[in-house]
Amino acid sequence: MTALDQNLIGGDFKIDALSISFGGLKAVNQFSLHLKPMELQGLIGPNGAGKTTCFNLVTGVYQPDSGTMVLNGRSLVGLEPHEIAKAGIARTFQNIRLFGDLTVLENVMVSYHMNVDYGYFELFLRTPRYYRIEKEFRDKATELLKVMGLETRKEDKAKSLPYGDQRRLEIARALATHPKVLLLDEPAAGLNTQEKAALMGTIANIRNLFKTTILLIEHDMKLVMGICEKITVLDHGDIIAVGTPREIQDNPKVIEAYLGVG
Amino acid sequence: MKLVQWVTIIVSVGILTGINYLLEENINPYVIRVVVNCGIGMILAMSLNLVNGCAGQFSLGHAGFMGVGAYTSAAITTVLALSPFFKTDMGVGCAIVIGGLAAALAGYLVGLPSLRLKGDYLAIVTLGFGEIIRIIFLNIEEVGGARGLPGIPPKANFFWVYLWVVITFVALLRLLRSSYGRAILSVRENEIAAESMGINVARYKVVAFVISSFFAGIAGGLFAHFQSFIDPNSFVFNKSVEAVIMVVIGGMGSLSGAILGGIIVTVLPELLRIFEQYRMVIFPLILIVLMLVRPMGLLGHKEIWELFRKKASS
Numbered sequence: 001m002t003a004l005d006q007n008l009i010g011g012d013f014k015i016d017a018l019s020i021s022f023g024g025l026k027a028v029n030q031f032s033l034h035l036k037p038m039e040l041q042g043l044i045g046p047n048g049a050g051k052t053t054c055f056n057l058v059t060g061v062y063q064p065d066s067g068t069m070v071l072n073g074r075s076l077v078g079l080e081p082h083e084i085a086k087a088g089i090a091r092t093f094q095n096i097r098l099f100g101d102l103t104v105l106e107n108v109m110v111s112y113h114m115n116v117d118y119g120y121f122e123l124f125l126r127t128p129r130y131y132r133i134e135k136e137f138r139d140k141a142t143e144l145l146k147v148m149g150l151e152t153r154k155e156d157k158a159k160s161l162p163y164g165d166q167r168r169l170e171i172a173r174a175l176a177t178h179p180k181v182l183l184l185d186e187p188a189a190g191l192n193t194q195e196k197a198a199l200m201g202t203i204a205n206i207r208n209l210f211k212t213t214i215l216l217i218e219h220d221m222k223l224v225m226g227i228c229e230k231i232t233v234l235d236h237g238d239i240i241a242v243g244t245p246r247e248i249q250d251n252p253k254v255i256e257a258y259l260g261v262g
Numbered sequence: 263m264k265l266v267q268w269v270t271i272i273v274s275v276g277i278l279t280g281i282n283y284l285l286e287e288n289i290n291p292y293v294i295r296v297v298v299n300c301g302i303g304m305i306l307a308m309s310l311n312l313v314n315g316c317a318g319q320f321s322l323g324h325a326g327f328m329g330v331g332a333y334t335s336a337a338i339t340t341v342l343a344l345s346p347f348f349k350t351d352m353g354v355g356c357a358i359v360i361g362g363l364a365a366a367l368a369g370y371l372v373g374l375p376s377l378r379l380k381g382d383y384l385a386i387v388t389l390g391f392g393e394i395i396r397i398i399f400l401n402i403e404e405v406g407g408a409r410g411l412p413g414i415p416p417k418a419n420f421f422w423v424y425l426w427v428v429i430t431f432v433a434l435l436r437l438l439r440s441s442y443g444r445a446i447l448s449v450r451e452n453e454i455a456a457e458s459m460g461i462n463v464a465r466y467k468v469v470a471f472v473i474s475s476f477f478a479g480i481a482g483g484l485f486a487h488f489q490s491f492i493d494p495n496s497f498v499f500n501k502s503v504e505a506v507i508m509v510v511i512g513g514m515g516s517l518s519g520a521i522l523g524g525i526i527v528t529v530l531p532e533l534l535r536i537f538e539q540y541r542m543v544i545f546p547l548i549l550i551v552l553m554l555v556r557p558m559g560l561l562g563h564k565e566i567w568e569l570f571r572k573k574a575s576s
Contacts, residue, residue: 059458060457061454061457080457080462081454081457081458082457082458082459082460082461082462082463085457085458085459085460086460090458090459091458093454093455093458097452097454097455098451098452098455099447099448099451099452099455099456100451100452101447101450101451101515101563102444102447102448102451106444106447109441109444110444110445110448110456110459110461111459111460112441113441113442113444113445113459113460113461114460114461116441116442118440118441120437120442123436123437123440123441123442124433124436124437126267126436130440133441134440134441137441173459174458174459176459177459177460
């Protein structure tokens with residue numbers, strides 16, 4: 001199996017009426033979304049609209065008060081975050097959360113751990129199987145880093161990477177879990193205009209290369225317009241609009257949410 | 263295993279036997295005592311390093327695990343004395359391993375609260391555990407209670423202690439250089455990210471505790487069978503602090519650093535005996551200066567050979 005092989009062509013992910021409140025605040029209210037296999041959708045909204053909270057709900061960091069999530073026919077509600085990752089949902093973080101003191105290569109290799117099939121005794125004795133699997137992980141990780149343009153820095157510590165490379169490494173690490181659905185939380189945050197454009201191109205490529213379904217959070221509306229098939233707009237925890245980029249652009253509610261009432 | 267590994271094992275056993283022979287024949291017992299205590303310190307520091315340095319948890323109860331290992335193995339070779347076998351070299355070796363396993367079980371029980379607690383709070387819980395263990399031994403009359411347990415067969419010599427130093431070092435290094443090791447390190451680096459990459463954070467915290475306390479138990483067993491006498495005071499809170507100092511001085515997360523820390527914390531107070539009553543003033547002063555000069559510990563997060571490699575390339 002190589003880094004690019006996927007067992008499924010994307011994932012079919014249905015989120016229905018997901019809600020959570022913190023104290024009296026309804027952070028996310030009746031959030032529904034249907035991601036079809038290999039679709040690239042956007043989730044946008046002004047600051048504090050609840051976008052990241054949605055991701056935290058979907059990845060099991062928070063448990064929803066109500067609602068359902070079904071990935072390829074399997075319900076994910078109530079699972080631990082690591083179980084959800086194993087089920088095929090990977091994510092990146094808005095505020096980068098790399099394993100800073102590990103090398104770039106090791107960061108990616110951590111994601112392969114869920115597939116490890118040697119035990120503790122084999123690693124203490126370094127059996128042939130240990131060597132074979134470690135080599136397989138190493139080769140797969142190297143290949144993946146090549147695709148993401150990071151292979152020259154694979155022995156460097158993750159924290160020593162420039163900011164843009166750290167963002168790419170986050171995506172590489174998420175891809176290494178062989179996700180059926182990839183959730184990207186503001187991957188372009190903090191990048192300059194050219195870097196942003198380049199990254200959006202990469203994301204569009206990733207979908208075809210890794211055959212994965214992608215949901216992209218982006219603060220900047222213009223950016224997602226170019227690559228997403230469908231966009232959901234969130235404001236104060238509620239969905240205020242769903243549609244194609246063109247429909248969203250002209251939606252008065254969206255304009256109001258972003259610019260305020262004129 | 264490969265031929266090279268077999269040869270390495272045979273050669274290192276040969277070297278250890280040789281040094282052991284030389285020490286016992288020619289060197290005064292005081293030096294042997296210091297050298298062996300160094301070895302025990304190294305095992306203790308390397309094992310604690312797995313929890314404090316690699317998994318990023320904070321344990322202050324390592325003397326407790328050491329005590330479990332010491333008392334369990336000593337009870338097997340003295341009080342229980344199921345068969346004369348347990349008075350022989352091999353028998354004592356087995357007893358020490360059983361002591362390690364008992365400590366691992368204790369590590370499992372203490373590892374569980376670490377799933378819910380972090381940092382200072384976990385430190386308090388482990389501290390409490392260490393004290394509870396000590397009080398339990400203090401109140402078990404069968405193992406001597408406050409009077410301590412004398413007459414333990416003194417079978418742990420330089421050879422056995424340093425054989426375990428090598429075993430601990432190789433085992434922990436191999437663990438860290440494996441997928442399981444990366445999982446443990448990822449927990450230290452960022453728990454939320456580790457979870458999201460499919461790492462069962464809770465499981466690897468407990469794994470770190472169990473493996474760590476196994477080796478601490480071994481250190482305890484060796485200690486008991488070297489001193490041939492143990493009492494609850496051998497495993498006071500100070501001993502745990504000493505282990506933490508070893509790890510911090512050497513550099514958190516660095517195995518070779520832990521070895522260095524084990525040597526420094528054991529040998530330095532002995533060397534300072536020339537200062538007589540000022541010894542315990544100067545020792546902490548040296549520690550303070552060390553920490554000011556190298557806050558990340560002598561070796562930082564790196565292993566000693568990595569430091570040299572970097573120098574060679576630049």
